[in-house]
Amino acid sequence: MxxxxxxxxxxxxxxxxxxxxxxxxxxxxxxxxxxxxxxxxxxxxxxPHVIDALVKRAKHGVYGYTVLTDSYYDSVIRWYERRYKWSIRKEWIVFTPGVIPAVDFAIRAFTSSGDRVIVQTPVYYPFFQAIESNGREVLENPLILKDGRYEMDFEDLEKKVKDPKARMLILCSPHNPVGRVWTRDELTRLGKICLSNEILVISDEIHSDIRYPGIIHTNFAAISKEFEKNSITCTSASKTFNLAGLQISNIIIPNDRLRQGFLSTIEKTGMDLPNSFAAIAVQTAYNECxxxxxxxxxxxxxxxxxxxxxxxxxxxxxxxxxxxxxxxxxxxxxxxxxxxxxxxxxxxxxxxxxxxxxxxxxxxxxxxxxxxxxxxxxxxxxxxxxxxxxxxxxxxxxxx
Ligand SMILES: Cc1ncc(COP(=O)(O)O)c(C=O)c1O
Missing domain, CATH: 3.90.1150.10 (Aspartate Aminotransferase, domain 1)
Structure with a gap:
């Protein structure tokens, strides 16, 4: 140390x-x-490196429209390679001004009014708002608390995915608020159930960098090619480096069809460019911190x-x-x-x-x-x- x-x-x-x-x-x-x-x-x-980089950018004084550069994408790709051994490609990475906006875009892009979205309660409550404010319904697959530790209820999940209106599952991984970092086995079991019932998985991995000793995080999409095709992974440097107010996240979508659907929903909102400070902060954090x-x-x-x-x-x-x-x-x-x-x-x-x-x-x-x-x-x-x-x-x- x-x-x-x-x-x-x-x-x-x-x-x-x-x-x-x-x-x-x-x-x-x-x-x-x-x-x-x-x-x-x-x-x-x-x-401190992030603060210095932001001060330097602020002193430049011109805050015009900003795009993401290759060096930005490289910093993200290398982070996942180094820390997770997960190889992602530049074209898979989509900018959104936050993970919750991304969850919202995914709901609008891949579900219709009256559809049901599965969540594992107790869970991060803005998921409910993203689902319900878009006229979709929350379908709960409550976690089980057993001997002080939460587990997924797979038997119940098997039933919920068969609901004729169920289309999507929002996975909170690691889980807020119960603190579980799901194991590869748990994620594999969940992924297979979703795959065989045509349920799209939105894997919110915003907390993945914050773990206690000996705990390994598995990127859901990295488990298999099938999961990669049937998922959208929401990532961000905001929890890790305390950058939430800068509003930038990286949504990893390897499946071309899903990515195009997601992008066309973003286009309708006009939220396709980051602010002048966000990318500098993330790139510096991933490269130097x-x-x-x-x-x-x-x-x-x-x-x-x-x-x-x-x-x-x-x-x-x-x-x-x-x-x-x-x-x-x-x-x-x-x-x-x-x-x-x-x-x-x-x-x-x-x-x-x-x-x-x-x-x-x-x-x-x-x-x-x-x-x-x-x-x-x-x-x-x-x-x-x-x-x-x-x-x-x-x-x-x-x-x-
Ligand atoms: C699980 C989870 N997802 C998303 C968010 C919010 O992400 P963002 O600020 O990028 O919208 C949080 C913030 O607490 C969170 O805990």
Missing amino acids: TKKKYDFDEIIDRRNTSSEKWDFLKETFGYDDLLPLWVADMDFLSP EEWLDQLLEYLKGNLEFLKYFIKTKMPEVKVIDPEGTYLVWLDFRKIESDPKKLQDLLLKEGKVSFNTGEVFRTGGAGFERVNIACPRATLNTALNRVAAALRNYRNGAFK
């Missing part, structure tokens, strides 16, 4: 930067004075251990669903309070912290909360102490 170079303990004041996480608390939760550990971005600086990422992962592992120890010793009624990937941790509060409204009230009013209430992730979410640990350890410590105090008061009946 190389010497620590980056200071993830530094507290950066994000207030008054139009930050969704820090500046929109009152609008979202009704209170201003909360410590926010919700929205999935990080309270850390992006890598692997050491930063390694140290980030080390720090996140430390935060996860800290959280687990804190909860075990100070609030053992809360169960931690140990994540294999993502910086989001799914906490089971059901022994304390299983009514999601009461639980959220307790955390907001008494704890003065904002986590994501599990309810919005739908089936299986009530009584859980999602906490974002991508923050300085001191922030995490403050938040956990506040929650522990709130739970003590709750037990003693001091909070009604």
Whole structure:
């Protein structure tokens, strides 16, 4: 391990930067004075190389229309080659201003009004909006929680794919919020079921770079030529290097027919060019910031251990669903309070912290909360102490 170079303990004041996480608390939760550990971005600086590259670009001063260059595509191709041994081609990569826009485009391109889209709940809630706002229906294939670990319910999936209106499955891989990094076997089983029932797989792999030691991520499309033809993979550097506000993602579509369908949907929206800063940030991050990422992962592992120890010793009624990937941790509060409204009230009013209430992730979410640990350890410590105090008061009946 190389010497620590980056200071993830530094507290950066994000207030008054139009930050969704820090500046929109009152609008979202009704209170201003909360410590926010919700929205999935990080309270850390992006890598110094990225900041320098953006400053240089900003100083150039002309911010005209921008296109993606060969050196940009090379940086993406080499990232997947180096870190995943997945060979992708330049022509497979499609720009979108985010993964959620990509999911939305795919729904519009490959399903029709009234069709059903399978999702594995509890799951990242903007999927529901992308499906329902386009007049499609959510078809749930709920995950099973077994001995503290989530698994896919393949028997149920076999039934759901046979629904005459089912067309597509949105795979969350790694899974937000339950933190599973699906194994090659699990993905193969899911992929075969989808293939033999003509269900297109949208594999959202936005969290794939964030994993804990010993955990391997398998790119769904890289498993077989058949899966490659029957899938769209959504990738991005935004979670990895904290670039979400720059709005760029790389959607990998090896199948020509699917890619053409996807592109023609994008054309209708006019969202086909990135802003002047996005590509520079991604290219710099992929080419020059692997050491930063390694140290980030080390720090996140430390935060996860800290959280687990804190909860075990100070609030053992809360169960931690140990994540294999993502910086989001799914906490089971059901022994304390299983009514999601009461639980959220307790955390907001008494704890003065904002986590994501599990309810919005739908089936299986009530009584859980999602906490974002991508923050300085001191922030995490403050938040956990506040929650522990709130739970003590709750037990003693001091909070009604
Ligand atoms: C699973 C998943 N997909 C997509 C997104 C959002 O992606 P984007 O900001 O690129 O639209 C997130 C953000 O939290 C996420 O967790």
